[in-house]
Amino acid sequence: MSIIYSIIIPHKNCPDLLQRCIDSIPEREDTEVIVVDDNSDPSKVDFLNFPGNTRKEVKLIFTKEGKGAGYARNVGMDAAQGKWLIFADADDVFVMETLNSEMDKQINSDADIIFFDVDWVNVDMGDTRRNWERKKMIKKGSKKAEDWLRYVSNQPWGKMLKRKFIVKNNIRFSEVIAGNDFFFSCQTGVYAKNVNIVPICIYNYLFRRNDCITANRSREAMFAKINEGIKRNIFLEKYNLSFWCDNEFKRNYLRLRKLNFSRKDAITFLMRGTPRKLLIPHMTFGFLYVMLKLVYDFIFNRKYAIGKQNL
Secondary structure, eight states: OOOOOEEEEESSOOOHHHHHHHHTOOOOEEEEEEEEEOOOOOOOEEEGOOOOTTTTOOOOOOSSSSSHHHHHHHHHHHHHOSSSSOOOTTTTTTHHHHHHHHHSSSSSSOSEEEEEEEEEETTTEEEEEOOHHHHHHHHHHHHHHHHHHHTOOOOSSEEEHHHHHHHHHHHOOOOOOSSSSSSHHHHHHHSSSOOOEEEEEEEEEEEOOOTTTTOSSSSSHHHHHHHHHHHHHHHHHTTGGGGGGGOOHHHHHHHHHHTTHHHHHHHHHHHHOOOOOHHHHHEEEEEEHHHHHHHHHTTTTTOOOTTTOOO
């Protein structure tokens, strides 16, 4: 039987969680599971008993470059043979029953992207909750909801993407330390000619204080996320979609100040990624925030310390 679905999982240093993820994937003859290991530490991973090595549909790829999840996902895409691409993080799980059912239903869909609902599970608290914004959009199924899923939702998981469409448009993940999926998801949303929205949950995003994949909070990671957000904004403006641009001017300004950017350099840097239509409102709000913060610190005799805190 030919391969219809390629499930791609980047991995680094969390074999137990990876095994749990693989165990949540239904065993199907039309499915391949591609695990790309991003140069894991041998002291943390038993490579002789690597997760998935006993399942025939699992393909293991070991890279030594250590370039991050974006690079690992690109390696997985290059190795994929399926008609559809499905992405997962190694520390998340699928909802096996609904995923298996939707794989049966969506084989011949004419969509470039199929969006599904996702449950967010707080592992530390032991409770399950919905991503309410995504759930609301999934439930609505309106044009605005479709646009939000196309241009704002930046996760690669919780969807099926047609591989032919990805290859035709040469869409790749950014090979950066953090935020590798921002531009990828934005490009897929812009280039997709037809999308479907299915209000069925097929994926559980498991979040915790120290995520295996997403917990990098270094200075380099912060800068990479800001830069990827700016690149995304520039791309959206190019296609007259500035309405959907990231408007986190204040938060990114404070992030850059923590990276020891001067006020002038931080604002100059952010200006190039803020759409012209939104630039004045963003600048005004950013300056207003900074001035109010200065006044507050002066009144309460506190030393103004934006940019002085360690991450």
